[in-house]
Amino acid sequence: MKGRWVLLVAMFAVGLVFVAPMVLMVLTSFKPEAEVLNPESAIPRHWTLQNYLDVLSWSEEAPFVRWLLNSILISSSVTFLVLVLASLAAFGITRVRVPGGGAFFYLVVASMMVPGMLFLVPVYYILNALHLLDTPAALILPASAGGFGVFLLTQFMRSLPRAIEEAALIDGCSWLGVYYHVTLPLCSPAMATLGVLTFIGSWNDFVSPLVYLDSIQNYTLPVGIALYQASYYTEYGRTLATSAMATAPLLLIFALFQKQIVESMSSTGLKD
Amino acid sequence: MSAPRLRGLLGWGYLMPYASLFGLFVLVPIGVAAYLAVMQFDLTSPGSAGFVGLRNFADAWNDEYVRRAFAVTAKFAAMMVPSLVVVAFSLAVGLNAMPRGRNLVRAMVFLPTMFTVAVTGILWQWFYNLEFGLFNFVLKNLGLAPVPWLSDKNIAMPSIVLMSLWWTSGGTAVILLAGLQNIPRMFHEAAALDGADGWRGFWSVTFPLLRPVVLFVIVTNLIGAFQFFPQAQLLTGGGPELATRGVVQYIYETAFNGYRLGYAAAMSWMLAAVVAVFGFLQFWLMRKEAS
Numbered sequence: 001m002k003g004r005w006v007l008l009v010a011m012f013a014v015g016l017v018f019v020a021p022m023v024l025m026v027l028t029s030f031k032p033e034a035e036v037l038n039p040e041s042a043i044p045r046h047w048t049l050q051n052y053l054d055v056l057s058w059s060e061e062a063p064f065v066r067w068l069l070n071s072i073l074i075s076s077s078v079t080f081l082v083l084v085l086a087s088l089a090a091f092g093i094t095r096v097r098v099p100g101g102g103a104f105f106y107l108v109v110a111s112m113m114v115p116g117m118l119f120l121v122p123v124y125y126i127l128n129a130l131h132l133l134d135t136p137a138a139l140i141l142p143a144s145a146g147g148f149g150v151f152l153l154t155q156f157m158r159s160l161p162r163a164i165e166e167a168a169l170i171d172g173c174s175w176l177g178v179y180y181h182v183t184l185p186l187c188s189p190a191m192a193t194l195g196v197l198t199f200i201g202s203w204n205d206f207v208s209p210l211v212y213l214d215s216i217q218n219y220t221l222p223v224g225i226a227l228y229q230a231s232y233y234t235e236y237g238r239t240l241a242t243s244a245m246a247t248a249p250l251l252l253i254f255a256l257f258q259k260q261i262v263e264s265m266s267s268t269g270l271k272d
Numbered sequence: 273m274s275a276p277r278l279r280g281l282l283g284w285g286y287l288m289p290y291a292s293l294f295g296l297f298v299l300v301p302i303g304v305a306a307y308l309a310v311m312q313f314d315l316t317s318p319g320s321a322g323f324v325g326l327r328n329f330a331d332a333w334n335d336e337y338v339r340r341a342f343a344v345t346a347k348f349a350a351m352m353v354p355s356l357v358v359v360a361f362s363l364a365v366g367l368n369a370m371p372r373g374r375n376l377v378r379a380m381v382f383l384p385t386m387f388t389v390a391v392t393g394i395l396w397q398w399f400y401n402l403e404f405g406l407f408n409f410v411l412k413n414l415g416l417a418p419v420p421w422l423s424d425k426n427i428a429m430p431s432i433v434l435m436s437l438w439w440t441s442g443g444t445a446v447i448l449l450a451g452l453q454n455i456p457r458m459f460h461e462a463a464a465l466d467g468a469d470g471w472r473g474f475w476s477v478t479f480p481l482l483r484p485v486v487l488f489v490i491v492t493n494l495i496g497a498f499q500f501f502p503q504a505q506l507l508t509g510g511g512p513e514l515a516t517r518g519v520v521q522y523i524y525e526t527a528f529n530g531y532r533l534g535y536a537a538a539m540s541w542m543l544a545a546v547v548a549v550f551g552f553l554q555f556w557l558m559r560k561e562a563s
Contacts, residue, residue, distance in 0.1 A: 004371045011366045012373065015380030018442060021395050022383065024406070037404045085290040092286030104287060111298050115547040117499050117520050121527045121536045122304035123297060128315075145297035150290060175283075204388035206502045211528055222390035226506055229394050236398055243391040250386045258379060265382075265443055266450035
């Protein structure tokens, strides 16, 4: 039994190693600039909000609030679009059972095998042709076209019994009514998982905004702070305050949806 | 037209919103990628576009920088994937054996996967800083010489791998842990009855049963590792002396700094071909496991 307790303490220590960088980030962001470069004490001697106030005060070179709003707008739009479009498509495939729906599903699944970086150059070319480069749409539309949502919801709907929906149809409910009043509520666990994963993926995306956006005003948080760090790279206090604020929404989501996030991650290796 | 048929066609109304985006941003790009790869296409002088057949591929094949970039990407994959599997596996086995507190520690090791790569890069650049970084501060206090974590061409890549391990091994550990917990208890009990416990039980019972999950983890991370780019872009910019510039970064620079879209598209296909080999390998191995 003693070995088990040694293991418990050891694993907890390992856990701390994983959390430590984040704790250091938050603690250091409350240090005055003079103290940041002196790591003698991890805990600030003089706590200050100055870094946060500096970052939040709008500036031409690093409009943090603007980036934050861009990120919120883009990630929410992607999440909303994915949930609506994917659930409608999955409903068409599994419930209305449109001709060719099954073939379309296989096409979508096959497209998920294509490595993402192959799309980088051609999507840039298409966005350029549509005059969408350097707009929020350049990040929202391509991200909503991914196959994962359709795959997830189609699989989930196939596992649900159709009896309730058939009863609703017999009672004179329209297909659209069935979708909205019956299927969507039944799918809420899968929709929650899909929504959370989509939001996190969009919020953390680094390469697409780097490639498809051009003006500082239009950046999302990840690209904005990376740019800020590259130009003011010794101002660690402010950079870390920015990083902490960019990470806070995700930590909140993680705290609220830990079960869905960890479970969806767990199940990826347990297919078939 | 019969009523069910009409209904079926109207039913495409449910698919159309998604299908139109899918067509425009998934199917059309694959076609455009093929078109660009056989064109000399320079965005700075659009009039100069012309069909060049396979010349982009031939040029890339002979481009010394393409070879170096492939070597860098392969090096990252060769260092990252085995160490990731070892670290994540150790974490999963440790978590699985914990008498209590498992969910708390699992959440702790999983936390870094929630970070955007940009914040991860900023944090670790700070740790790795030559003069006032955390690591060299610790080394100095131990009376050791500072290490040029990111500015030495032999150390930069291991430094990137270390950061990537912090960032992703918790997520992989969670997958492996689920695999461990999926093994029915009776297998362990039967093994213990036969006198195979501890390490022997692990290697003769647990590991073979876990093999499909381990294979899945290896192949998906191999595919991920071959798309190596943001970590280097953030930490080293591909340096020093291009020692950390992988294929995707070279594609990025060719397409979006040099605006040579045709050449970049050809390189993308070459990398996609390599990744596809791993994809087929995964498919084949899964098939073999299943039969």
